[in-house]
Amino acid sequence: MPQSHNSTSAGPLEVESPIINSPFYEPCCHWQIRKGEPPVKAEGRRAASYYFRVPEHAQRGRRQGGEQDLFGEADVGQEEELALVNLLRQRVAAWRKGELTGREYDGASSVTRELLALWRSEDRMQRLFFAQVEAAETIIFLVEAAEPYRKDIPKIPTDEPGAEARAHGFRAFTRYACKMATGTGKTTVMGMLAAWSILNRIAEPTDDRFTDTVLIVCPNVTIRERLQELEPARGDLSLYRTRQLVPPHRMEELRRGEVMIANWHRLAKQETSTVNGQSARVVKTGEPVEVVKNAGKKNETREIKYFESDRAWFKRIRQELGSGRGRAPHWLVFNDEAHHAYRRGERITDAADLDDDRKLAEKNAREATIWIEGLDRINKLAGGKKKGIRLCVDLSATPFYIQGSGNEVGRPFPWIVSDFGLLDAIESGLVKIPQLPSRDATGAEAAAYFNIWRWVQQKAIQDGYGTNITPEIVMTYASAPINLLAQEWHQRFQEWERFAKKQHRHPVPPVFIVVCRDTRVAKAVYEWLAEGKGGHGEAPPWFRNQPGEEVTVRIDSRVVEDIEEGGTKDETRRLRFILDTVGKPEWPGGKVPEEWSELVRKHNEKVASDDNDGSLKWIDEHIPPGRDVRCIVSVSMLAEGWDANTVTHIVGLRPFGSQLLCEQVVGRALRRRSYALKDDGSEQFAEETAKVFGVPFELVPFKVRESREPVEQPEPNHIYSVPEKVQYEITFPIVTGYQQSGHFDVSVDWNRVSKVTLDPMEIPPTVDLTPLTAPEGALSAYGPGERTKLSLNEWRRQFRDQQVAFRLAREVCRRWQEENGAEAVPVTQLFQKVLFAARRFLADPEKLVRKGDSQACDLLAVGHYMQAAVSTLLDAIQRGTDQSTHELPVIPQGASGRGSTLYVDFYSTKPIYPVEKCHLNAMVADTGKWEQSAAFALDVHPGVARWVKNDHLGFVVPYRKRNIQARYIPDFIVVLDNGLQLIVEIKGQYDDDADVKAKAAERWVRAMNHLGEYGRWSYVVVEDPQKLGAAIDAVSASGWDSEYIELSQG
Incomplete structure (x- = not known):
C-alpha cells in the first residue's frame, strides 16, 4: 500500500527521503506529488511521460499587447504519456x-x-x-x-x-x-x-x-x-x-x-580549393554551391563555391x-x-x-x-x-x-x-537532487528567485525602466540572488575544505555557475564577480581573481563554439583545458598532455621576459588548470558531455522558454561526486544536492538531509590469475540447462493442478480513458474531456474454448520440450495428453475460476493469466519410471561453454586473504572468518590439488525457482589429487531455498557424471568450515561413488 508522509498544507511540499530506490534495480516505487496534497510514496514504477509547455514569449522581454500578457501566467503545459x-x-x-x-x-x-x-x-x-x-x-x-x-x-x-x-x-x-x-x-x-x-x-x-x-x-x-x-x-x-x-x-x-x-x-563537406595545382573555380571540379553572405542586408553578397562530391566525401x-x-x-x-x-x-x-x-x-x-x-x-x-x-x-x-x-x-x-x-534518476540516487526556491518573504505564489528573469522584468517595469532590459538593469536586481546563493556556496566550500584537510588532500572547491542571456550580461557579471567592478553592491569575495589565481572564468558562446570545433587559438585551447579539468585534483592518468605543456612553456617564457610587469605569474604544468576554479560565467549551457561533478550551485540570468532548456541547464549540476553506497545495507547512495536559482524547472521540491562530507571510498584490491601459478588452473563446463538422453512416458497428475482465477478487479478487461491533466499540469482524477471506453468484447468473439485449449496445450508442450528436450517424448503423444488436460482445466470451475464477466479466452489476452495456467499444467506433468533414460547437461559450443580461472581479473574493496593452492593472487573474503577458515583448510589438506573461490568465476548451477529461471553460485570448486572435482558449499543455516539449491547441485552433478566428458564431480555441503577437511576425507573414501556429501555440525 502507498505510504503517506506528513506534510502541512501551509508549507511547501517536501519529500524527506527522495532516494527510495536502488540504482541497480528497476524502480519499485515513486513519489507522487500533486499541488495542494501531501506527498505519497506510491508502489510501482512511474509511467514514462514528458511535460510539454508552449514556449513562453512573454518571458522574452517583449511587450505582446500590454502588461497583462507580459506578466500573466503562460500556458503551464501538460503531462503527456x-x-x-x-x-x-x-x-x-x-x-x-x-x-x-x-x-x-x-x-x-x-x-x-x-x-x-x-x-x-x-x-x-x-x-x-x-x-x-x-x-x-x-x-x-x-x-x-x-x-x-x-x-x-x-x-x-x-x-x-x-x-x-x-x-x-x-x-x-x-x-x-x-x-x-x-x-x-x-x-x-x-x-x-x-x-x-x-x-x-x-x-x-x-x-x-x-x-x-x-x-x-x-x-x-x-x-x-x-x-x-x-x-x-x-x-x-x-x-x-x-x-x-x-x-x-x-x-x-x-x-x-x-x-x-x-x-x-x-x-561537413570540404571546399575543393585546388585541383592539380589549379583553382577549383577555374576547372570547376566538385559540386557548385551558391554561398550567400549577409543575407537580407545591404552588403549581401553571393558567390559560387565548389565542394567535394558525395563519393569523394x-x-x-x-x-x-x-x-x-x-x-x-x-x-x-x-x-x-x-x-x-x-x-x-x-x-x-x-x-x-x-x-x-x-x-x-x-x-x-x-x-x-x-x-x-x-x-x-x-x-x-x-x-x-x-x-x-x-x-x-x-x-x-x-x-x-x-x-x-x-x-x-x-x-x-x-x-x-x-x-x-x-x-x-533522483529517486534512484543517480544524480544530485536539484533544489529550487519555493517561498520567500514576498508572499507571492512563486518565489522571486524561482524565475529571476521574469522577476527582473517585473521589477524593471515597476521601477520605470521600461522593457529594454540592459545588463545594468539585470545586475541591479540579480546581484541580490547571486549574493544570497553565494553565501550557501561558501558554507559548502568550507565543509569540503575541512574534509580535504582531514584526508591530507588538496581541497577541490564546489563550483558556482551563472548562465547568462548574452555576452553583454556575462561581461557585466564577470567584471562584478572576478574583478570587483560595476557598482552593483559588494560582490562575493571568494570569486575575486588575483594575479596567478584564476578562480572565476568566463566562457562566451563564441569561445564555446571554438572549443567544440577544436579551435587552435591559444586562448581557446587554454579555456578547453580549464573546462576539462574542473574539479580534478590531478591530471587524468597522471600524465600531463603535451598540448598543455606547450601552452605553459609559451606562457612561462613571457613570465621570464623583460616585458612582464609582474601581472603574469609562473604556471606549474603539473597542476590541472581547472582544479581551483570556483565560478564559471557562461552564455552557453557549457559544452554537453562536460563531466565535472563538483557543480553545486547555478544561477540563471536569462529567459527560459521551455522545460527542455531548463533541464539542460540544471543538468550541468547533476553529476554526483561519490558513488559509495551507504553502509545501512539499503544498496542506495547518500543524498547530494544542487541549489538552483532562476531556472524555473518544475520538478519535485526535494528537501534532504544530505551528508555534507563526501563518503571516502577505500582503495580497491586487484584480484587476478597469476601466470606463474598456472598449475593451479581450474576449468569447468558452463551448463545452461538439461535434456533427456532417451524416450520416456508422461502423465498429468490432476491433484497437482493449481487454481487459476480470472478476476476483473485484479486485471480489468474494461477501461475508461479520461484526460487526466489538471490546469496546473498535474495528474488529477477529475477534469474535462471526452471519455473513451475500451473492452475485450470484440476480441473475445474471435475464440471458442477449443481454440483456447489448443493454444494453451501448444504453449505447455513447447515449454516442456525446452526444459526436457524435444526428443524425450514423441510430440504427438505429449500433445494429446496435454490437450486433454487443457480442455479439462478450462471446463473445471474449481481449477479455472472466472469472476465477473471473465471468459476462458482471457487467458490469451492477459499474460499474467496465461503464465499461471501454463505453469500449473507444467508442474502437474509427471515423468515415467523408465530407468534407461538419463538427463544430460546442455553446454554451449566454443568458448561460451567453458570457464576457467585464467579469465579472473577484477577489483574489490573487500578484505583479501592469501592463498597457496589457488591460481589467483588472493581471495576476497565476504565473511568475517568462515571463508578464510575454509581457504586455510583447503590449502593445508594433503588431498587437495587445487581450489578456487567461486568469485567472478562464472560458475553457476541453473535451476527454477517459482517457475523463474535462477542461478545458484556455490562457494568453492575443489580438485583432489585423485582427480575428483568437488562443488563445495558452506551453509551455516538451512532453509527452503538452501534445499532447492542443493537439489539443483545434485542434478548438475548427476547430469555431468552421466555425460562423462568433464571428469567426475561431487557436491559437498558443510555447516562448519572446520568440518571441511573431514568432508573431503569422506568423499575421497567413498571411492567416487557418492555424488552428494553432507556434513553437519552434529
Whole structure:
C-alpha cells in the first residue's frame, strides 16, 4: 500500500527521503506529488511521460499587447504519456523473465545471452546501473526478441527525409532513441551496444542484423576525446575492460571490429580549393554551391563555391576516421547528445520566439543540417544497394526538438524507445537532487528567485525602466540572488575544505555557475564577480581573481563554439583545458598532455621576459588548470558531455522558454561526486544536492538531509590469475540447462493442478480513458474531456474454448520440450495428453475460476493469466519410471561453454586473504572468518590439488525457482589429487531455498557424471568450515561413488 508522509498544507511540499530506490534495480516505487496534497510514496514504477509547455514569449522581454500578457501566467503545459516506452518496458521485462515463452531473453543469440548475463551480474566490481542495462536491453529486444514479445508493438516512426533530400537519393534509416538523464551513464550504454553488435557480427558474419563497423557522432571535441575509451584497440584501458562490459576471452574478437568517433563538424563537406595545382573555380571540379553572405542586408553578397562530391566525401571520411577493420557493409551509428541531430521541419517560428536566441537557433540549425546530411550520405553510400546504416541509436537526456529546428519546440522525437528520466534518476540516487526556491518573504505564489528573469522584468517595469532590459538593469536586481546563493556556496566550500584537510588532500572547491542571456550580461557579471567592478553592491569575495589565481572564468558562446570545433587559438585551447579539468585534483592518468605543456612553456617564457610587469605569474604544468576554479560565467549551457561533478550551485540570468532548456541547464549540476553506497545495507547512495536559482524547472521540491562530507571510498584490491601459478588452473563446463538422453512416458497428475482465477478487479478487461491533466499540469482524477471506453468484447468473439485449449496445450508442450528436450517424448503423444488436460482445466470451475464477466479466452489476452495456467499444467506433468533414460547437461559450443580461472581479473574493496593452492593472487573474503577458515583448510589438506573461490568465476548451477529461471553460485570448486572435482558449499543455516539449491547441485552433478566428458564431480555441503577437511576425507573414501556429501555440525 502507498505510504503517506506528513506534510502541512501551509508549507511547501517536501519529500524527506527522495532516494527510495536502488540504482541497480528497476524502480519499485515513486513519489507522487500533486499541488495542494501531501506527498505519497506510491508502489510501482512511474509511467514514462514528458511535460510539454508552449514556449513562453512573454518571458522574452517583449511587450505582446500590454502588461497583462507580459506578466500573466503562460500556458503551464501538460503531462503527456510516452505510450511506446511504457509498452516496451512491459515487453522487455517479460522478455527478460521469459514470461510469455518460458525462456529468458528468447530469441537472443548465445553471444547476446553471455553479454546480458555479464551486465546483469551482481558479482562485479562496478555493478551497472539499471538505467544502463534497461537502455541496452531495449535496443537488443527490438532487434533480437522472439515474435511473441514483439507482437502488436506499433511501428516505430522512422526519420523520413524531406522532398529535397529524397531527390538526392537519401532514404530513411531506423532510429531508436534512449532518453537517459544526465549522469546515468550514456557512454557505458554505447560501449555495451557496440560490443553487442561487433561480437555478434564476428560470431555470425552473414547475420545482417549486426555490424562490426560502428560510428559515434558527438557534439564537440571534448566528448570526442573522452569517447576514445570506446576504441577496442585500447585493450585493457578501454571501457570494455575497465567497466567489465566484455568477458576477457572476447576481447580479441572485439578488436576485430571498428569504432570510429567524430564530432559533427567532421561530417561537413570540404571546399575543393585546388585541383592539380589549379583553382577549383577555374576547372570547376566538385559540386557548385551558391554561398550567400549577409543575407537580407545591404552588403549581401553571393558567390559560387565548389565542394567535394558525395563519393569523394565518403572516401575521405572513411580514410580519416576508420582503420578498415570493420568488414560489414552497413554501419551502427550512435548519436551522442542526439537532440542536436534532427531534420529541419517546416514549422514557421514566431519572430518573438527567436528574438533573444536567433544566433543560437541558427547555430542549432547549421549543426543539425551537417549532422543529418552526413548520416544521409553514409546511409546512401556505405551499404551499396542496401541501406548503409543498419541502425542509428540516439542517446540524450533531452531527445526533444530544440529551438530553431523548424519543429514544435519541446516535443519528443517520435522514436524514443526507453526512458530513464530525471525524476527516476533522483529517486534512484543517480544524480544530485536539484533544489529550487519555493517561498520567500514576498508572499507571492512563486518565489522571486524561482524565475529571476521574469522577476527582473517585473521589477524593471515597476521601477520605470521600461522593457529594454540592459545588463545594468539585470545586475541591479540579480546581484541580490547571486549574493544570497553565494553565501550557501561558501558554507559548502568550507565543509569540503575541512574534509580535504582531514584526508591530507588538496581541497577541490564546489563550483558556482551563472548562465547568462548574452555576452553583454556575462561581461557585466564577470567584471562584478572576478574583478570587483560595476557598482552593483559588494560582490562575493571568494570569486575575486588575483594575479596567478584564476578562480572565476568566463566562457562566451563564441569561445564555446571554438572549443567544440577544436579551435587552435591559444586562448581557446587554454579555456578547453580549464573546462576539462574542473574539479580534478590531478591530471587524468597522471600524465600531463603535451598540448598543455606547450601552452605553459609559451606562457612561462613571457613570465621570464623583460616585458612582464609582474601581472603574469609562473604556471606549474603539473597542476590541472581547472582544479581551483570556483565560478564559471557562461552564455552557453557549457559544452554537453562536460563531466565535472563538483557543480553545486547555478544561477540563471536569462529567459527560459521551455522545460527542455531548463533541464539542460540544471543538468550541468547533476553529476554526483561519490558513488559509495551507504553502509545501512539499503544498496542506495547518500543524498547530494544542487541549489538552483532562476531556472524555473518544475520538478519535485526535494528537501534532504544530505551528508555534507563526501563518503571516502577505500582503495580497491586487484584480484587476478597469476601466470606463474598456472598449475593451479581450474576449468569447468558452463551448463545452461538439461535434456533427456532417451524416450520416456508422461502423465498429468490432476491433484497437482493449481487454481487459476480470472478476476476483473485484479486485471480489468474494461477501461475508461479520461484526460487526466489538471490546469496546473498535474495528474488529477477529475477534469474535462471526452471519455473513451475500451473492452475485450470484440476480441473475445474471435475464440471458442477449443481454440483456447489448443493454444494453451501448444504453449505447455513447447515449454516442456525446452526444459526436457524435444526428443524425450514423441510430440504427438505429449500433445494429446496435454490437450486433454487443457480442455479439462478450462471446463473445471474449481481449477479455472472466472469472476465477473471473465471468459476462458482471457487467458490469451492477459499474460499474467496465461503464465499461471501454463505453469500449473507444467508442474502437474509427471515423468515415467523408465530407468534407461538419463538427463544430460546442455553446454554451449566454443568458448561460451567453458570457464576457467585464467579469465579472473577484477577489483574489490573487500578484505583479501592469501592463498597457496589457488591460481589467483588472493581471495576476497565476504565473511568475517568462515571463508578464510575454509581457504586455510583447503590449502593445508594433503588431498587437495587445487581450489578456487567461486568469485567472478562464472560458475553457476541453473535451476527454477517459482517457475523463474535462477542461478545458484556455490562457494568453492575443489580438485583432489585423485582427480575428483568437488562443488563445495558452506551453509551455516538451512532453509527452503538452501534445499532447492542443493537439489539443483545434485542434478548438475548427476547430469555431468552421466555425460562423462568433464571428469567426475561431487557436491559437498558443510555447516562448519572446520568440518571441511573431514568432508573431503569422506568423499575421497567413498571411492567416487557418492555424488552428494553432507556434513553437519552434529
